[in-house]
Amino acid sequence: MKHNITSLLLGLLFGIGLTISGMTQPAKVIGFLYLAGNWNPALAFVMGGAILVYMPIYFLVLKNRSASVLGEEMQIPANKTIDKRLLGGAALFGIGWGMGGFCPGPAVTSMATGFSAVFSFMLAMIAGMLSFQVIFEKN
16 A cells, blocks of 8 residues: 555655656647747757756665565566567657657546547657557467
8 A cells, every 4th residue: 555655655756757748748749849840849858858867866865776666576578689579669759759749658647637639649659658568469
C-alpha cells in the first residue's frame, strides 16, 4: 500500500511538472518540434533543466543500485542492440509526437482537461500497441 501511495504522489508531481512546463500543450510541443518554421525553444530549456536536476542524482545515488528507491528489482533491458525494429519504433513514436503534439506521459496528464484531441491520440496509441502485439508478438 505504501508503494502505491508513493507512486501516486510521484505520478501527480510528474503530471504537475508536465503541465507547468507546457508539455501538455500540443501547440507548444509542435512549435518546439517544427524547426523549419516558427521554432519555439522553450521546451529545450525544460528538458535541459530536467537533465541538470537528474544527472547528479543519477550518478551519485541511482547508477549503481540493484533495487529501485522503493525496493523493487530494477528492470533494465538486456538487449542493447540498435536494429530496424528499434529505429522503426522510434520513428513511429516521433511521427506520432510531431503530428499530435503529445507524448504518452503528457497525453495521460492531458486527459484531465477533457480536450477531445488527446482522446483521439490515446485511442490511436492504444490501437498501435494492440496492433504491435497482434503483428509482432504472435506465439
